[in-house]
Amino acid sequence: VASVKNPADSHQHPIEIDALIVGAGPVGLFQVFQLGLLEIKAHVVDVLPYAGGQCAELYPHKPIYDIPALSVCTGRELTDKLLAQIAPFGAAFHYGQQLTSFEKQPDGRFLVQTNKGIVFCTKTLFIAAGVGAFLPRTVNLQGLDRFYGQQLIYPNTGTASSVYADKNVVIVGGGDDAVGWAFRCCAGFGDASDASEPKARSVTLVHRRDVLQASPDKLAAVHALCEAKKMRFLAGQLTGFEENNGVLTSLEVCGIDGQESQVPTDALLILQGLSPKLGPIAQWGLDMERKQLRVDTETYSTSEPGIFAVGDINTYPGKKKLIVCGFHECVLAAYGAAAIIFPERKVPLQYTTTSPKLHQLLGVIPAAD
Amino acid sequence: VASVKNPADSHQHPIEIDALIVGAGPVGLFQVFQLGLLEIKAHVVDVLPYAGGQCAELYPHKPIYDIPALSVCTGRELTDKLLAQIAPFGAAFHYGQQLTSFEKQPDGRFLVQTNKGIVFCTKTLFIAAGVGAFLPRTVNLQGLDRFYGQQLIYPNTGTASSVYADKNVVIVGGGDDAVGWAFRCCAGFGDASDASEPKARSVTLVHRRDVLQASPDKLAAVHALCEAKKMRFLAGQLTGFEENNGVLTSLEVCGIDGQESQVPTDALLILQGLSPKLGPIAQWGLDMERKQLRVDTETYSTSEPGIFAVGDINTYPGKKKLIVCGFHECVLAAYGAAAIIFPERKVPLQYTTTSPKLHQLLGVIPAAD
Numbered sequence A, B: 001v002a003s004v005k006n007p008a009d010s011h012q013h014p015i016e017i018d019a020l021i022v023g024a025g026p027v028g029l030f031q032v033f034q035l036g037l038l039e040i041k042a043h044v045v046d047v048l049p050y051a052g053g054q055c056a057e058l059y060p061h062k063p064i065y066d067i068p069a070l071s072v073c074t075g076r077e078l079t080d081k082l083l084a085q086i087a088p089f090g091a092a093f094h095y096g097q098q099l100t101s102f103e104k105q106p107d108g109r110f111l112v113q114t115n116k117g118i119v120f121c122t123k124t125l126f127i128a129a130g131v132g133a134f135l136p137r138t139v140n141l142q143g144l145d146r147f148y149g150q151q152l153i154y155p156n157t158g159t160a161s162s163v164y165a166d167k168n169v170v171i172v173g174g175g176d177d178a179v180g181w182a183f184r185c186c187a188g189f190g191d192a193s194d195a196s197e198p199k200a201r202s203v204t205l206v207h208r209r210d211v212l213q214a215s216p217d218k219l220a221a222v223h224a225l226c227e228a229k230k231m232r233f234l235a236g237q238l239t240g241f242e243e244n245n246g247v248l249t250s251l252e253v254c255g256i257d258g259q260e261s262q263v264p265t266d267a268l269l270i271l272q273g274l275s276p277k278l279g280p281i282a283q284w285g286l287d288m289e290r291k292q293l294r295v296d297t298e299t300y301s302t303s304e305p306g307i308f309a310v311g312d313i314n315t316y317p318g319k320k321k322l323i324v325c326g327f328h329e330c331v332l333a334a335y336g337a338a339a340i341i342f343p344e345r346k347v348p349l350q351y352t353t354t355s356p357k358l359h360q361l362l363g364v365i366p367a368a369d
Helices: A026-037 A053-058 A077-091 A175-188 A217-226 A279-281 A323-341 A358-364 B026-035 B053-058 B075-089 B176-187 B214-228 B279-283 B323-340 B356-362
Strands: A014-023 A042-046 A093-094 A097-103 A109-114 A119-127 A133-136 A168-172 A202-207 A232-244 A245-253 A260-266 A267-271 A275-278 A291-292 A307-309 B015-022 B043-044 B093-094 B099-104 B110-115 B119-127 B133-134 B168-173 B202-207 B234-244 B249-255 B261-264 B265-271 B274-277 B292-294 B307-310
Touching: A014 A026, A014 A323, A014 B292, A026 A042, A026 A053, A026 A077, A026 A323, A053 A133, A053 B015, A077 A175, A077 A358, A077 B026, A119 A323, A119 B075, A119 B119, A168 A175, A168 A260, A168 B292, A175 A202, A175 A217, A202 A260, A202 A323, A217 A232, A232 A260, A307 A323, A323 B053, A323 B323, B026 B053, B026 B323, B026 B356, B043 B119, B043 B323, B053 B075, B053 B133, B075 B356, B099 B279, B119 B323, B168 B176, B168 B261, B176 B202, B176 B214, B202 B249, B214 B234, B234 B261, B307 B323
Parallel strands: A014 A042, A014 A119, A042 A093, A119 A307, A168 A202, A168 A267, A202 A232, B015 B043, B015 B119, B043 B093, B119 B307, B168 B202, B168 B265, B202 B234
Antiparallel strands: A097 A109, A109 A119, A133 A275, A232 A245, A245 A260, B099 B110, B110 B119, B133 B274, B234 B249, B249 B261
16 A cells, blocks of 8 residues: 655654544444444544434434434534444544545554644554535635635534725625625624624625525525625636735635636635545555446455445445445454454454343343343 | 246235345344335245344343444343334235245246245345244154144243143153143143143153253252152153054153153153254355355345345355344345346445335425424
8 A cells, every 4th residue: 555644753752552433424423333343442433523424414303214223313413422422442543634645554553643733553544534525615726725724714514704894805605604704794693683893894705606596595694785886796716816915915816707807815715615535545556437436345354354345435336325334344344344454363243232241331130021 | 046836826816026035133124214215115024923033032132232323222122112113114024934945036036935925036035034934943853743733842932822731741841841841731830830721731841961951949849849759850862752543642751861761741842942943045046155055245236146145144244243234235236236126227335324116205304404
């Protein structure tokens, strides 16, 4: 496998572990459970600040009907149930970060580092990254990145901030979040009806199409604000920018009608939603098919022994991207890992219904039948 | 594949169907669900008189801890939840019967018949028979079978009957059921404390070992009844019988001490528990490994196209006999079957969270998110 940047350069002492799971979606969570039953403690890394993955990010309140024996549950409920189920195994969760560097050690272990600087040295690695890490969709304009974190912001959904008071604000996006932010900047950042609230100096909403995805009343409000010259809506793309001593001063927008506009800019808010990206894992040299990791169906191992892939990120003949399939994959991957972590002994299949050992691990004392 | 007895001899008109599932355990039930999502209606045959399979038969009240997102549930609860989940798909259940004969038709369909005379002509067949059909353990004594249903009985657990009043009753078995039946025959068949209840003339309990598996108080009661000459306990095996004009009159028991006893017998109750048997399926000529059916992991097809095997009955590299694995197998088997049932069209993967078509099939109208 390829090695990507040398984590040994880091000053952090690596955390030596048996199993690292990338992704805290339903399948990553159930991987914790299956490893736990085999007495393997797991660490979990996820780019989101909470568990649940796609379920929590894309459809937290939408019902799912095809989890066996759960006629209906939302993504949030499924996540909560899985978190409760895996609680006895005390997995360590590292949220809000991604693996960046990766290196195979001479002893077969993997040295990996997150973008927050945590370094793990792990015997086995489970990629349960779904369709990839959910990262904000970026604007494709060379050189713009240099303003990231200062004038270029990917705001969290729904969080208002008065730092944009009296600023020239440009908002890129066409959905509810973008439209909502435009309203807040026009009307002030607190109670929208309070005229004494600080407002942005100018508000420009830029979207690649002339159709916004928002409710009819919001669209009417956008129209009214534009008519009253309190907001400007440009259908088009960012094509350039101007700066002065490292400070962004204006953006160039090329309209879908071919018209170019210069928009004075103090703050640029990007609200184009989240997009899943496989990220650095794609550079590890694992055998892939399109954007999926090829696995065998005996242990769901990737082409690199010790690295397993479970859930939507893997592919094999017959693969269906369903949560229930990911759950099965976790079982066989856990046994595959056990053979690596405990090379000296055979790990037998035990049943949670009958095994006193598993009852102890789960912290339960079942009644006699 | 082998053909076993010709069902065409039957006078019954075959029921023409798309999918027949053998086994109504958790995996057979979830197979109904996965077929239902693909608009394939299923018929289900099970030897037990109710759904649940091993879960319901072997551990109905014992907790299971490893069903994803169900921290704990009993076998009975799991069965009930699955029955509720599959209800929208209106599967037809045929309980208390086994498939006996099997024949492949020239058009590729399978003609199968149950021991209750129902004949199906099905495009696809799903064997979800677990460790096999649960049938009462029999006594291995040549010629004894001829009394079956008359003097030789496999009683249902817990059902008393006064037909044994004034009879010489021999009970074979060493567990709770056998001991319980012995008590009821000694004390009468209704309220045990009512001395006016009809009693058996004699009660002999025969078990292959001199250790009974029953609670200490029951063992004490057995001892007391034997001391009082109201019951006889023989540790040994049935080695012969006598009959008179087709009527069983006595049994020969060879004790573990080598002693032979003749026991007058009007009724022989066999209570040695249930034992799983693969049954006639083993004679269909499918590729097997020990007692399991070999399947591919792309569609969980057996060696015979159109016959799938899911759950504990199948085997493949990495196989673990866990319910969660069987659930996954159902998904891929359903798609494998869809390719046979709908050869003219590709069956796409749809999600229950987003597909209006699946919502319609499930009979749900999810709230907008």
